[in-house]
Amino acid sequence: RDFNERCAQCSEVNWGLTDGGRFYCRSCHNVTERTREVVNTDFITNTRIQTISKGLRKQEKTDGGCEWYVCEGFQLVLKKQAEALEALGVCPQMKDEILCNFWRRYLQKSKQAYCKRPAGETVKALSVCDSSTDVDSEPERPSLLHFLSLSESDGDLQTDCSFVSSTSKVSESTSVCSGSVDGSLYLMKNQKEKLRMTMPMTLSFCYMALLWLREPMTLSDLLRFVVEGHIPYLNVFQHFPEQMKLCGLDLKIFCVESWPVYEEVYTKMLELAAFLDLPRFPDITDSCFLHPDMLCMKYLMEANLPDELHNWTCRVVKKIRIGEADFLTLVPGNKSTRKVKYDVLAAAVIVVVLKLLFLLDDHYEWLLSDFAEERNKNNKEDGPYFEFKKWYKVIKCSLDVEQKKMDEERAKYLWRCEKPLFYSAEKKSKVLKRRQMVVNLQNQFGKLSGSVLPAEKPNPSSFQLSWSEENADESCFHGHSLKGILQEKCGVLTAVNPDYWLCTVKLCNEKLCGHPAHYKEVDFPQSYHFVLRLFSFLLRIQPSYIHDEVCLIEHKLFNKKLCKKPKFNPGLRK
């Protein structure tokens, strides 16, 4: 528009802009070398909108890189994650509609794009490796020392050349910069109000979208897939296009050096939902996978417990009304309702049911088991009664094996990838040399490892443990009967076990100490701990989280009794 030169070929003044940002003559289609300069901030905003939707790359630089913004990076990450989820069987709607819209809404709300003018952001960001820029005179240049205090994860993302030492060369800031245009700004600003995007938060986005669509994937499933490598998260920047160069502070933003934590991802998801002003999520009804009745069924199968227990889980769910849509459905921003962790809830229900039927006080369950064993010995024609002892042995064996495998996998976990990272261009050759040496050494000792090849990524599966009734060794308990531990009273099936012990008599105030209860293994029966350990393994969370949920359920279940008697024995009749 401001370009008034005559075209070299046809002498007309009729210019347009190509996708590459170059001027071309509309009359004779002669493309010039002149590119559109960045003039004002409004233009920048438009650029970003364009780059997000079309993936335009502007201003090729000498190293083949281009300008890119941090949110573009995250957008790419989300795209890759959504694709991976689709490959796992999630419906395509998730990627094309839900996640996309959530993301756009986020950009709008955080004023990074899709709005008139980003608040308070100047584009005089730290110049990216442009030695010609005189950075010393920049009034807005943030202090590099400030960045050092911001650390998202435990690990320092430093290469062998320590980042710390280079802060003394603050004036030579060209050595520390970021590949992205706004990397430094991104880290510097206090974005608490705006909910700054982080890598764990990408998973919060994914989970939120999954929840909206009520897909059959719990948060623990999602995080497990991430750790197993089916969903890009670690080293996701490998998938960035060539021109998007990462260096300097980008590393702090995009590199991950720890496994995502359930609590963190979950809490962020809630914050995010509120931030985006989302309405009530689609109802979780009893036909949804996430409904406790469904999840309990799944977990019972996975835990190799009798199908008959499902009746009991449903009864508990019904009694304390946690199967109702109003309870289960997420209403963002509503602080009064307790937020539901579907997987933990279902596991806790099963634990409560086991306590109801078997007491789990390290005595009674074995007693019941002995009776069942007697009966099974004498009666081989009718179906077997469930023997707790047998189940315990089978599960313990498998659990120990799986746990051992998992421990070894933790030791063998590889964090680095082919694509090397460097803080600045100066460090590049050193980093590359180091990487080469690492590869050489890995090969050398790999050969000495014997025939062991790196384990193939396990095929993604919803079930970690599976049991089959076709096995001759009778290690599948799905079809076993609970008859031995049940009795009929007034037409209703109840447990033979008359007692119950509460995990805690009084719940803690969550606001004060963060948890409704505090679990210590030594304070509880070993059978109880074993059951917690089992579900802790399946869900990949601490036993204490399940214990918390168990406490809450118990308090709902025995609410009346608890309220009635102020002085109170932990053992009580149902």
Place this chain on the structure above:
Amino acid sequence: SSHEHKLNFKKSKEVCLSYIQDAMLHKQWKRAAEFLTFYIESLEKDYSREYMGPSEIIWRIGTEILCHHSQSSMKEFNSFIEQMKTLGVKRFLKVCLEHTFHLLCNGLIDEAYQNLSLAESWRYGEQTAIQDKEMKLIQAYRGLLDYYSWSKQKNILLEHGQDGFEDLSVEQEMHSCFRKATVNLKEITKIPGVWDQFVKCYVDLLEFYGDHNEARQVLNEYAYNSKFPANPNAHVYLYQFLKRHGESKKSLISALKILHDVAPSHELMIDFNTMLQKSKKRKKRRLGLEVIFAALDYAGWKENVKAWSCLARQVKQIVISEKHLDWIKVEWNSRKDWWPAFHFSRYLAKRNWQENESLSYEKALVAGILLGKDCKYFKYVSHQGCKAQVKRFRILKKFVNKRNPVYLRISG
């Protein structure tokens, strides 16, 4: 046990390292190598604040694994070590040194020499000054290898000399090795430290070329300079040198005196006692008694016939002369509570008699003097000896019986 479900880079490498260590302790080298492959990527992270970083850990663990793994070869090892050398500038010379040791242990002397020469010529700014100690060691070991070459040449020459051949080139080679060796060995022996091997070789070279003064000076420094750590061997070397050069008994004795103070159980104490017993000076003879008693305090000497015979001879001589019985009294005073059980039990009497008649003879003599004719040891051995009609035992029995009052005076 609570299994954490969290994991970060640092923790996972810690866990990995514990698996490696566990495998190594169980000598499962394949498994150790396997886990090491997963540990190696920690080289790509900065651990500059840690006491021992991954590069050092990998160097040490990798070395262990390659030493023991059945499929590893010298070639593999060398290639690995070359990479380790580039990893840590601050450790460069140390790695070179240890590489050298490894090569030497595998008999690759020429390679070791080359390695040391290369290391010697290494320069790296201020690191060269910082790693000065390692450099000195490298030079010293190269000197040692030069000595080794010199020694080989020398032996060749001696053989040829016997056959009547002359070999000029070998001689020249030998002299050149000598020059190279002495330069470096001289340097290291100047620095306070324990340099037994270097000193020995250096002195050997000096003696061969007739520079006895320098040799004596080096040995004196090594033994007497208080800056050097106390080292019994220093005195042994000095003593041996003095003996070789026929020095006076006085200087020999003074060299061994310190050895006695520092290492009373040293094997040279027999020589020492022998020298001292023969001395005309009373003080020296007194010292001799002290020396031999002190030596026999140690379990390693219990069955040493020579030592017992020295003690027996001296004790006998004192008893016969009836002079200086108080010497024996003093020495016996601190020992009378435990020597009987330690040396003169009935069990030992039986055993000594069965296994070593001479030993039992000498011991019986000493026991008879110190504990009297009625002591278990003497009674048993002399009885056995007389029964077996061994002449000297009869003489012994007579002697002790006659001298029994002496025992009373000693024990009183």
